[in-house]
Amino acid sequence: MSAIFKREFRSYFTSPLGYVYLAIFLFFEGMYFSALFGYGMPNVEVIFGSVSTVVVIVTPVLTMRLLSEDRRQKVDQALLTAPVSVTGIVMGKMLAAFAVYALAFAPTFLFQLIVTFLASVNWLVYLNALLGALLIGAALISIGMFISSLTESPIISCILTLISFLLLLVLPNLASLTGVSWIQAAAQKIAFISLFASFSESVFHIVDVIYLLSVAAVFVFLSVRAVEKRRWA
Numbered sequence: 001m002s003a004i005f006k007r008e009f010r011s012y013f014t015s016p017l018g019y020v021y022l023a024i025f026l027f028f029e030g031m032y033f034s035a036l037f038g039y040g041m042p043n044v045e046v047i048f049g050s051v052s053t054v055v056v057i058v059t060p061v062l063t064m065r066l067l068s069e070d071r072r073q074k075v076d077q078a079l080l081t082a083p084v085s086v087t088g089i090v091m092g093k094m095l096a097a098f099a100v101y102a103l104a105f106a107p108t109f110l111f112q113l114i115v116t117f118l119a120s121v122n123w124l125v126y127l128n129a130l131l132g133a134l135l136i137g138a139a140l141i142s143i144g145m146f147i148s149s150l151t152e153s154p155i156i157s158c159i160l161t162l163i164s165f166l167l168l169l170v171l172p173n174l175a176s177l178t179g180v181s182w183i184q185a186a187a188q189k190i191a192f193i194s195l196f197a198s199f200s201e202s203v204f205h206i207v208d209v210i211y212l213l214s215v216a217a218v219f220v221f222l223s224v225r226a227v228e229k230r231r232w233a
Contacts, residue, residue, distance in 0.1 A: 001084060004092025005099075008066070012100050021061055025104035028054050033111045042119040044112045045129035045200045048105075052196040055137065056165040062097045063144025064158035067227065071152040090223050094145055101137045105130060132199025135212040136192060140165065142219035149226035168192070 012018030032050045036043065067090075084092075112126050144161040151157050168191045175187030188194055192215070195208055 001088035001092040001095075004084065004089050005096050008093050008096030009099055011065075012062075012096070017061065017065075018100055021058060021100060022104055024058055025051070025054065026107060029105075029107050029111075033107075037115075042115045042121050043125075044108055044115055044121070045126050047108055047111070048129040048133045049197045049200040053169070055133075055140065055196075056169050057162065059101065059137070059140050060144055060158045060161035060165065062100060063141055063148055063161055064154040065148070066093045066097060066145045067149040067223065068151050068154050068157045086227050087224050090145070090220060090227060094141055094220060094223075097141050097145070098134075098138055101141060102134060105133055128204050129200045132195055132208075135209060135216075136195060139192060139212045139215040139219075142216040142223070146219045146223045146226065149223045 012021075028051050029047055032047045033044070036046060108126075108130065112121065112123070115121050116123075143164060144157075147161045147164065148154070148157040151160070171187045171191035172184065172194055175184045178184070189211070192208075192212060195212070198205075198208065
């Protein structure tokens with residue numbers, strides 16, 4: 001699995017993809033921090049909620065090639081015959097994408113350090129927001145990877161993943177049109193994008209953590225099954 005991880009992680013930076021992804025995040029994180037700093041607000045955790053839309057729009061670029069690119073280049077069978085399990089292949093690829101995703105939030109740690117020297121801050125609130133962002137990222141990446149396993153076109157994978165993420169983003173708004181409270185509550189949970197705000201407001205619920213980890217595990221499992229199905233086809 002480590003070899004797959006290194007190969008995939010390196011591939012993000014042997015092409016412009018990884019640099020563009022990180023540059024977009026750095027731009028928006030820097031912009032939001034500049035605004036917070038200018039207003040004298042020491043709440044770096046607010047940035048995590050502010051970039052939630054950026055996460056939805058940009059993260060499909062990370063996942064679009066995870067499994068579809070090997071299939072498009074006809075090298076997936078060679079990979080599947082390598083001395084590594086299908087689960088190891090899928091997990092290695094997912095962890096590589098997750099590592100790039102996590103790097104995008106590294107500047108927030110620097111922002112928190114800067115604010116610490118100037119004002120009294122609560123590190124637990126920041127770490128809670130960071131944990132939420134990472135868990136949501138793991139769930140989103142697993143969904144995007146599963147979609148990538150269903151097609152050999154990275155572009156189609158990117159478009160379908162983006163549509164899926166946008167639906168998750170607007171699902172609570174659509175549910176509110178029904179006027180039914182339990183549907184709205186269910187939609188709020190299913191659309192875990194809204195959890196960005198929850199974690200950023202220092203609200204920690206173990207149920208939310210379990211839910212996000214479960215979503216990631218389910219879609220990793222589905223990705224493994226999709227690859228295995230193609231392996232024996």
